[in-house]
Structure formats: C-alpha cells, structure tokens
Amino acid sequence: MGKALIIGCGGVASAAIHKCCQNSEVFTEICIASRTKAKCDALKEKLEGTTSTKITTAQVDADHVDELTALIKKEKPDVVLNLALPYQDLTIMDACLAAKTHYIDTANYEPEDTAKFEYKWQWAYREKFEKAGITALLGSGFDPGVTGVFSAYAQKHYFDEIHYIDILDCNAGDHGYPFATNFNPEINIREVSARGSYWENGSWVETEPMEIKKVYDFPEIGEKDMYLLHHEELESLALNIKGIKRIRFFMTFGQSYLTHLKCLENVGMTSIEPIEFEGKQIVPLQFLKAVLPDPSSLGPRTKGKTNIGCIFRGIKDGKERNLYIYNVCDHQECYREVGSQAVAYTTGVPAMIGAMMVMTGKWLKPGVFNVEEFDPDPFMEALNRWGLPWKTEEQPELVD
Amino acid sequence: MGKALIIGCGGVASAAIHKCCQNSEVFTEICIASRTKAKCDALKEKLEGTTSTKITTAQVDADHVDELTALIKKEKPDVVLNLALPYQDLTIMDACLAAKTHYIDTANYEPEDTAKFEYKWQWAYREKFEKAGITALLGSGFDPGVTGVFSAYAQKHYFDEIHYIDILDCNAGDHGYPFATNFNPEINIREVSARGSYWENGSWVETEPMEIKKVYDFPEIGEKDMYLLHHEELESLALNIKGIKRIRFFMTFGQSYLTHLKCLENVGMTSIEPIEFEGKQIVPLQFLKAVLPDPSSLGPRTKGKTNIGCIFRGIKDGKERNLYIYNVCDHQECYREVGSQAVAYTTGVPAMIGAMMVMTGKWLKPGVFNVEEFDPDPFMEALNRWGLPWKTEEQPELVD
Numbered sequence: 001m002g003k004a005l006i007i008g009c010g011g012v013a014s015a016a017i018h019k020c021c022q023n024s025e026v027f028t029e030i031c032i033a034s035r036t037k038a039k040c041d042a043l044k045e046k047l048e049g050t051t052s053t054k055i056t057t058a059q060v061d062a063d064h065v066d067e068l069t070a071l072i073k074k075e076k077p078d079v080v081l082n083l084a085l086p087y088q089d090l091t092i093m094d095a096c097l098a099a100k101t102h103y104i105d106t107a108n109y110e111p112e113d114t115a116k117f118e119y120k121w122q123w124a125y126r127e128k129f130e131k132a133g134i135t136a137l138l139g140s141g142f143d144p145g146v147t148g149v150f151s152a153y154a155q156k157h158y159f160d161e162i163h164y165i166d167i168l169d170c171n172a173g174d175h176g177y178p179f180a181t182n183f184n185p186e187i188n189i190r191e192v193s194a195r196g197s198y199w200e201n202g203s204w205v206e207t208e209p210m211e212i213k214k215v216y217d218f219p220e221i222g223e224k225d226m227y228l229l230h231h232e233e234l235e236s237l238a239l240n241i242k243g244i245k246r247i248r249f250f251m252t253f254g255q256s257y258l259t260h261l262k263c264l265e266n267v268g269m270t271s272i273e274p275i276e277f278e279g280k281q282i283v284p285l286q287f288l289k290a291v292l293p294d295p296s297s298l299g300p301r302t303k304g305k306t307n308i309g310c311i312f313r314g315i316k317d318g319k320e321r322n323l324y325i326y327n328v329c330d331h332q333e334c335y336r337e338v339g340s341q342a343v344a345y346t347t348g349v350p351a352m353i354g355a356m357m358v359m360t361g362k363w364l365k366p367g368v369f370n371v372e373e374f375d376p377d378p379f380m381e382a383l384n385r386w387g388l389p390w391k392t393e394e395q396p397e398l399v400d
Numbered sequence: 401m402g403k404a405l406i407i408g409c410g411g412v413a414s415a416a417i418h419k420c421c422q423n424s425e426v427f428t429e430i431c432i433a434s435r436t437k438a439k440c441d442a443l444k445e446k447l448e449g450t451t452s453t454k455i456t457t458a459q460v461d462a463d464h465v466d467e468l469t470a471l472i473k474k475e476k477p478d479v480v481l482n483l484a485l486p487y488q489d490l491t492i493m494d495a496c497l498a499a500k501t502h503y504i505d506t507a508n509y510e511p512e513d514t515a516k517f518e519y520k521w522q523w524a525y526r527e528k529f530e531k532a533g534i535t536a537l538l539g540s541g542f543d544p545g546v547t548g549v550f551s552a553y554a555q556k557h558y559f560d561e562i563h564y565i566d567i568l569d570c571n572a573g574d575h576g577y578p579f580a581t582n583f584n585p586e587i588n589i590r591e592v593s594a595r596g597s598y599w600e601n602g603s604w605v606e607t608e609p610m611e612i613k614k615v616y617d618f619p620e621i622g623e624k625d626m627y628l629l630h631h632e633e634l635e636s637l638a639l640n641i642k643g644i645k646r647i648r649f650f651m652t653f654g655q656s657y658l659t660h661l662k663c664l665e666n667v668g669m670t671s672i673e674p675i676e677f678e679g680k681q682i683v684p685l686q687f688l689k690a691v692l693p694d695p696s697s698l699g700p701r702t703k704g705k706t707n708i709g710c711i712f713r714g715i716k717d718g719k720e721r722n723l724y725i726y727n728v729c730d731h732q733e734c735y736r737e738v739g740s741q742a743v744a745y746t747t748g749v750p751a752m753i754g755a756m757m758v759m760t761g762k763w764l765k766p767g768v769f770n771v772e773e774f775d776p777d778p779f780m781e782a783l784n785r786w787g788l789p790w791k792t793e794e795q796p797e798l799v800d
Contacts (some may be wrong), residue, residue, distance in 0.1 A: 178666035263663035266578035268691045277690045280680070284691055290677045291668045291684055 001026045002359045005075050005101075007062055007092060008083035009034035011296075011340050012106065012141070014043060015348025015353075016083060018338035019386060025355045033058040046339075062088040066399050068095030074208045079104055081355045083348075093125055093136060102134050102364075106141030106347055108232045117232040119370075126368045128373070136368040140354025141347040142308055142327075143169055143249075144233035146388065148372035149350075149379045150325040151237055154312045156376060158323050161243040162314035166399045168233065170252040171343060172221045173304045173331045179260040180293040182343055189261060189270050191251075197230040198248040199238040210258075214250060214399050218307045219391070220328045226250040236370040243314075250399065264288065277333035296345045299341045302331040306342045311396055326395035327388045337387070346388065353382045402759045405475050405501075407462055407492060408483035409434035411696075411740050412506065412541070414443060416483060416755075417746025419786060421451035426756045431475045433458040434484070446739075457546075462488040468495030479504055481755045485746075486510050493525055493536060502534050502764075504754045505745055506541030508632045517632040519770075526768045536768040541747040542727075543569055543649075544633035546788065547710055548604035548772035549750075549779045550725040551637055554712045556776060558723050561643040562714035566799045567631065570652040571743060572621045573704045573731045579660040580693040582743055589661060589670050591651075597630040598648040599638040614650060614799050616679025618707045620728045620792070625644045628649040636770040643714075650799065664688065699741045702731040704743040711796055724796035727788045737787070746788065753782045 002029055006017060013032075020027040030053055034041040040057035048055060060071050062084040072080060072095055082092045082105040089109035096103040109121045122138055129136045141147050147167050155162055181188045198206040212228035231249035238247055264270050269288045274281040309326020328348070334345035354371070355361035363374040371379070383390055406417060413432070420427040432440040432452055440457035448455060460471050462484040463476055472480060472495055482492045484504040489509035496503040507523045522538055529536045539545050547567050555562055581588045596607040614626035631649035638647055664670050669688045674681040709726020727746070734745035754771070757763035763774040771779070783790055 179663070259659060259661045260667065263660045263667075263669065265578070266660065267664065268687070269664075271690075271691075275690060277687060278680075280678075282677075282687070284687075287677060287687055288667070288669075288681070290675060291671075311730075313692075317687065 001028055002078035003027075003029040003031070003076070003077050004032060004355050004359065005031045005077035006081045006083060007033050007060065007068075008082070008085075009039040009043060011037070011344035012347045012351065013083035015334075015338045015340045015344045016081065016351040017043060017348075018047070020347050021047050021053045021055070021077060021353070023352065023356065023386065024052040026359055027352075028053040028055050029056070031056045031058055031077065033060040034073060035061055041101065046092065063091055064126060065091050065094045065098070068092055072096065072099035072101050076300060077101060079355050079358050081351060082106075082362060083351060090121060093122065094136065096136070097125075097128055097132050100134055101131055102358045103129075103136040104140055104351065104358060105138060106351050108139060108144070119235050120231065123368060130367040133366045134393070135358055135364050135366065136172040137354050137358055137363060138368065138370050139233065139236070140350050140371055142350055142388075143167060143231065144236070145347070145350040145354070145371055146383065147233050147308070147310055148237060148240075148325065148370055149376045149383075150310045150390070151241055151312070152372040152374070153376035153380050154310070154323055154325060155241060159312065159314040159316050159321060162241050162312050163243065163245045164313040165237060165241070165244065165247045166311045167233065167247070167249045168218070168226065168307070168309055168311065168326075168399070169250065170216075170218045170226065170307045172218070172252070173302045173306065173334060173341065175293075175298045175302045175345070177293050179257065180295070180298060182295055182298065184207040191229065192227075192253065192258065192261060193265075194230065194259060196228045197234075198228060198246065199234050199244075200246045216250070216399060217397060219324075219393065221305055224252040225255065226252045233370075234352055237372060240372045248399070259383050269358050290377060299335050299339065302335070302341045307332050308344060308346060309390075311398060313398065322395050322398060324393040325390055326381070326393075327390045329388065349386055349388050350383070353379055353386060356382065401428055403427075403429040403431070403476070404479050404481050404755050404759065405431045405433060405472060406481045406483060407433050407460065407468075407774045408485075409436070409439040409443060410483070411744035412604050412747045412751065413483035415734075415738045415744045416481065416751040417443060417748075417750040418447070419749050420755070421447050421455070423454045423752065423756065423786065424452040426759055427453050427752075429454040429456070431456045431458055431477065433460040433471060435459070435461055440539040442729060445526065446508075460583040463491055465491045465494045465498070468492055471500050472496065472499035472560045477501060479755050481751060482506075483751060490521060493522065496534065496536070497525075497528055497532050498531055500534055503529075503536040504540055504751065504757045504758060505538060506751050508539060508544070517630060519632065519635050523768060526712070530767040533766045535758055535764050535766060536585035537754050537758055537763060538768060538770050539633065539636070540750050540771055542708055542750055542788075543567060543631065544636070545747070545750040545754070545771055546727065546783065547621060547633050547708070548637060548640075548770055549776045549783075550710045550790070551641055552772040552774070553776035553780050554710070554723055554725060555641060557713040559712065559716050559721060562641050562712050563643065563645045564713040565637060565641065565647045566711045567633065567647070567649045568616060568618070568626065568707070568709055568711065568726075568799070569650065570616075570618045570621060570624055570626065572624060572652070572709045573741065574708065575693075575702045575704045575744070577693050579657065580695070580698060582695055582698065589665065591629065592653065592658065592661060593665075596628045596629065597634075598628060598646065599634050599644075600646045603638035616650070617797060619726065619793065621705055621707050623653065624652040626652045633770075637772060640770060640772045648799070699735050699739065702735070702741045705730050706746060708746060709790070710716070711798060713798065722795050722798060725790055726793075727783070727790045729788065749786055749788050750783070753779055753786060756782065
C-alpha cells in the first residue's frame with residue numbers, strides 16, 4: 001500500500017511501530033526518525049525478520065522545520081505520523097505543508113513554557129492545509145482519539161442527539177512499587193496540581209485542582225476513585241457534537257499515589273528551584289527522579305488493566321438513552337505483544353490506525369480535523385482487529 | 401555555692417545553661433565547653449549582664465578522655481554536667497573518675513553504630529564510682545529523668561505498692577510546616593521504625609514497630625494518637641520500683657507526620673545508601689535534610705504544648721489507687737524565656753536541677769544511680785520553682 005514516516009522513538013512510538021509492522025499490507029514501508037538514530041536502529045533490529053514491512057531509520061531534530069522538510073522530501077512518505085513531543089507539533093506541521101504530505105498526531109501542541117492544552121495553535125493551520133490539499137488528523141491516540149471516535153460512533157448509530165458525555169480514563173495497573181511515575185514526575189505533578197474544567201451549557205466551568213472526586217465501578221476492574229481534570233478532547237467535542245450540554249473528563253488516581261505526591265510536594269522534593277547542596281546547585285525534582293524507579297523499568301512488572309471509555313446520555317426516537325462504550329486493556333498482555341504496557345499501547349495502536357485511515361483514503365479531506373469529524377465506522381472496525389476491542393453497554397451506571 | 405562544668409552547647413545545653421544562670425545562688429560559676437568554642441562564647445555573651453553567675457568557656461573534644469580529664473583538673477568544678485552526645489557518656493565518665501568529680505547526664509550511653517538504649521555500659525561503672533567516692537547521676541532529663549522522680553514520689557507518698565506505670569509523652573507542638581523534624585530526621589526515622597517493647601511480669605515483651613497505638617485525652621491538650629515505644633527508663637524503673645507488674649512508654653505522633661515519613665521512606669529519600677547523581681555520590685537522607693526546614697528554625701514558630709507524665713496504678717491501704725502526675729509546658733513561653741522550645745526546655749531544666757541536687761549535697765552518694773534511687777521531694781520542689789510545675793490527678797483515665 002504505502003509508506004509512513006514516523007517521527008519519535010519513545011514508548012508510544014515503539015507500540016505504534018510494532019503495530020505498523022503487524023499491518024504490512026498497509027505499511028509496506030516505514031521510516032523511523034528521531035533525534036537519537038541509535039534508538040531507531042535498535043527497534044529496527046528487533047523487528048526485522050518478524051515483519052514484511054521494510055524498515056529504514058533516520059536522524060532528525062524535530063525542532064527544525066528545514067531538517068524535517070528535507071527528510072520528508074527525501075523519504076517521500078504518504079503520511080507523517082508525529083509521535084515526538086507535543087512541543088514539536090507545529091514544526092512538523094510546517095514541514096508537512098512545505099513537503100505537501102499528510103500529517104497525523106496524538107497530542108495537541110503546547111508551548112514548552114505553559115501547561116495549556118488548547119487546539120487554537122493547530123486549528124490556525126486549517127486554511128493552509130486546505131489550500132495545500134493535504135489532511136492533518138489531530139489527536140489520534142486514545143484520549144484524545146478513540147474517545148472522539150466513540151463519540152462520533154454513538155452519534156451516528158445510537159442517538160438523535162447526545163446531551164452529556166463523561167470520558168472515564170481508568171488505569172488500574174500495579175507496578176508493585178509504593179510509588180513510581182509512568183513518566184516524568186513533573187508532568188504528573190502538573191496534572192494533579194492544575195485547575196480542572198468541564199464544558200457546560202456553552203462555556204467552561206473551572207474547578208480547583210482535584211476538587212471533584214467521584215467513585216466509579218469500572219467494568220472488569222471494580223470501584224476506583226477518579227478526579228475531574230481538564231483534557232484536550234473536551235474542546236473539540238464541544239464544537240463537533242451538536243446539541244451537547246455537558247462534557248467532563250475523569251481520570252483515576254489511587255489514594256496512595258496522591259498521598260505520596262502530596263508529601264513529596266510538601267517537603268519540597270518536587271520543587272524545580274535549585275538548592276545549594278555540598279557546594280552544588282541541585283534541583284530537588286531532578287534528584288527525586290534519580291531516586292525513583294526508572295519509568296522504563298515499570299513495563300515488565302506492571303499488572304492489571306486499563307479501562308478507557310465514554311458514557312453518553314441523550315435522546316433516541318424521543319426517549320432518553322444511556323450508553324457506555326469502552327475498551328479494557330491488560331498491561332501484561334500488551335507488554336508481551338509489543339514490549340510496552342497498556343498506557344503506551346492504548347495510544348500507539350490508534351496512532352497506527354489513524355495513519356492507516358489516511359493512507360487508505362478512508363479519512364482524507366484537505367484541512368485540519370479532529371477524529372470525530374470523520375466516519376467512525378472503519379476506525380471502530382480497525383480497533384477490534386488491531387488489539388483494542390471495544391464493548392457497548394446500554395443503561396450503564398452514570399456518574400452522579 | 402559552687403561551680404559546674406557543662407559539656408555541650410546544643411539546644412538542651414542552652415536551656416540548661418539559661419536555667420543555671422537564673423539560679424546563681426547555686427551556680428556561682430559555670431564553664432561551658434564544647435567542640436566549637438565559638439558557640440559557647442556566643443551563649444556567654446548573650447547571658448552576661450543578665451546573671452551574677454560567672455561564665456567561662458573552653459574548647460574540648462568529648463571523644464578524648466585525656467582532653468576531658470585535663471579540662472576538669474584545670475577548671476576544678478564541683479560537678480560535670482554532660483549535655484554532649486550520648487556516644488560520649490563513657491569518655492566523660494572516665495574523665496570524671498580520673499579527676500574525681502561528680503557526673504550528671506540526661507541520656508544513656510549508646511554505641512554510635514547501634515540503636516540500643518541500654519544502661520548496661522554505664523551501670524558497669526558502679527563499683528568504680530563507689531570506690532572513687534563520687535556520684536554519677538544518670539538520666540536527669542525529662543524522660544528519662546522527671547518520669548523516674550515522679551515514680552519515686554508516687555511510691556513514697558501515694559502507694560504501698562505500684563503495679564502499673566504508663567509513661568505518656570505528648571508533644572502537641574505545631575511549627576506550621578507540613579513536615580519538619582525537631583532534630584536529625586535519621587533519629588526520628590529510627591525511632592518509628594524500631595521494634596517497641598515493654599516490661600511485663602518480669603520480662604520484656606517485644607512488639608512490631610508502631611504496632612500498639614492508643615488514643616489518649618491529654619489534660620490541657622486533648623485527644624492524641626500515641627504509640628508504644630521502647631524507652632530507656634523502663635529498664636531502670638523495672639529494677640527500682642518494687643512489686644511492679646508492667647511498665648509501658650507511649651509517645652504521640654501525628655498521622656500527617658507518620659504519613660510523610662512513610663512516603664519519604666517508600667520512595668527511598670530516607671536511605672543512607674549513596675546514589676549516583678550527576679557524577680557525584682549523594683546520600684538521599686543527606687539531601688532530604690538539606691531540603692527540610694532547619695530544625696533550629698522551628699523554635700520561634702512552634703506553638704502549642706507538651707504534656708509528659710506518668711499514670712500509676714497500685715495499692716494504698718489495701719485499696720486500688722490510680723494517680724496521674726504530669727507537667728504541661730508551652731512551646732512559646734519556653735522560647736520567650738530561654739530561646740528554646742519545650743522539647744529542649746523540658747530536658748534542660750531537669751538537667752540543671754540534677755546538677756543542683758548533687759552540688760547542694762541533697763543527692764550525693766558514691767556510685768552510679770538513676771534518679772528514682774534518691775529522695776524525690778527536693779527535686780519535685782525544684783521542678784515547681786524552676787519552670788516545670790507538675791500536677792497530680794486522682795482517678796485519671798487509664799490507657800486501656
């Protein structure tokens with residue numbers, strides 16, 4: 001079928017690349033490019049012999065449009081799948097425009113110095129992509145990503161009008177450590193210390209950090225505490241689901257995780273202000289990172305499941321209807337299959353599928369789009385086939 | 401009256417020295433000696449002009465018997481008051497023997513490499529002190545110290561036989577930080593992670609660390625969680641209170657303090673194993689100490705009270721009797737008076753009184769003794785006079 005240029009070689013990229021290599025009919029060729037070419041080469045070496053996908057690698061600094069453009073022009077991929085850092089979305093979009101190549105990513109652009117999850121920077125590219133005749137597919141991970149596809153699917157098949165959406169992200173994985181972070185603890189801390197917000201009756205309602213706590217009994221997992229956070233898909237779904245009255249996003253955090261984070265914050269161990277120690281300036285958070293287990297060591301030891309999905313409330317044929325669509329993923333099964341646990345797997349698989357939607361022409365129109373703006377059916381079918389089977393449940397327990 | 405040589409110049413020593421200077425009739429002269437003479441000089445400068453006690457200072461390394469002996473022979477004090485580190489008790493006792501000078505301390509000797517609170521090393525000096533015709537008074541702080549005097553006083557005036565003693569040490573001070581330690585966090589951690597023990601029916605009963613938790617409603621403070629710990633006076637009281645069936649020691653710890661300590665332990669921040677950080681070997685606990693508030697900064701900001709005392713159960717005139725003797729101390733009042741909060745004050749005042757008991761000849765007999773082996777009455781009177789007034793309560797709430 002075609003060729004994808006994949007930028008990035010971290011955990012999510014690794015999961016996506018494994019899945020591309022399982023899907024050689026579509027991905028006959030991939031080029032893996034990142035700042036550290038050796039990481040790409042190691043992954044190539046691991047996969048070669050297990051796949052008929054042809055794999056090449058390249059070095060690229062995704063902060064530089066010129067370098068990126070030259071690489072795209074040289075490799076001539078059908079699509080560019082951006083799995084680098086969110087800070088690099090705009091440079092990669094600029095390069096795709098310069099090289100007239102379709103673009104797919106999983107997380108929206110954020111300036112490096114703020115913690116603002118907003119689509120405004122990327123939506124500003126709409127006209128440019130339209131004029132260039134190329135497609136930019138934004139946020140094709142799980143959340144955002146699959147949550148938007150679930151919404152479009154519910155809208156298409158189950159509802160005349162959706163009034164309420166609750167997005168529920170539950171990670172019930174247990175790595176056996178009293179405390180460890182899946183990735184940079186700074187990002188974890190920013191997440192739980194940021195103000196929350198949700199969309200209601202046409203405007204944003206802000207909450208204190210972690211102010212709204214609910215308990216939900218997740219299918220295949222059980223009861224977990226979850227907290228209302230802001231999340232980027234709230235912004236696009238509020239626009240794209242007509243008639244919507246309220247959208248909220250909840251993520252589970254265990255009490256022990258939050259207690260450890262709070263204690264570390266209280267004593268100053270999460271501070272990014274350097275302190276003087278034995279004649280050296282040391283940033284406490286950097287030292288904390290060095291003491292904590294290496295996030296990459298968690299994969300093989302994480303047990304348990306994730307459950308991410310959406311609960312919809314709305315009207316069908318004049319009657320109220322409630323529907324839950326969700327996927328359950330097992331950390332250890334993911335690790336056995338692609339060498340990453342479920343957090344990377346659930347983002348990497350939809351990234352591969354998004355690239356496939358564009359390459360196969362199923363999701364192709366000039367401009368910049370979020371996933372819910374396309375026909376959800378082929379994506380939903382692909383989720384079942386490529387490792388993220390979903391379930392629907394009528395009349396689920398609602399979040400109060 | 402006479403002259404005391406005070407070894408040590410930390411928080412407890414400072415409180416004791418302030419009290420000696422209030423008591424110039426007994427302490428006509430004091431010499432303050434420590435490793436860092438500048439600290440002694442600073443304290444001398446602060447006190448001179450406020451007292452008729454003559455103050456001199458000296459430099460001494462309390463690890464060296466020869467240095468200590470030379471200092472005692474030069475200064476010719478009536479007593480040596482040891483407020484240095486517990487590791488240094490034996491060198492100072494050896495020097496007192498060599499110089500034939502009475503000895504008083506507040507905490508029993510412990511070898512630097514263990515956490516064993518045992519009197520055996522110091523009790524082994526009994527015969528030497530007896531032969532030299534000098535007195536060694538051990539453990540004249542609050543606990544041990546006043547708790548032993550309370551026991552002797554209860555025995556003398558209130559009971560024919562004491563069967564049960566519960567020693568209750570409550571510090572309800574609040575320094576306003578989410579977490580800070582009064583002194584070296586390593587010692588705090590050792591305290592809560594050590595196995596507990598109590599004396600019952602002639603032998604020691606060991607418990608898991610923090611296994612036994614009780615709630616007690618402390619006079620002038622209210623309900624606090626307290627935990628059974630081993631404590632050194634259990635050992636001497638078990639010998640010296642005839643007919644005793646059980647002695648226990650409880651100390652209060654707030655849930656938040658314990659949670660912070662546990663979280664820090666869980667993530668490895670209390671470890672004494674160095675880790676590699678930016679090319680340097682750094683001990684996590686050392687780094688943690690550097691991040692936490694400096695213990696010496698807590699004094700001026702600590703509010704609230706301490707309540708330390710003993711609950712006795714026994715027989716008087718054939719009937720069961722229960723009695724509580726305790727002292728309540730206010731952190732801010734202590735700080736205003738002597739520049740130290742109540743934890744240092746409650747140890748420093750009994751140290752001064754112990755020295756006074758020996759200097760005035762009220763507690764003087766050749767050998768090595770614990771406080772409860774002397775007549776408690778003059779000590780109890782001195783407590784009321786010198787800032788640690790005590791109360792008795794008949795039929796107190798018992799610890800279940």
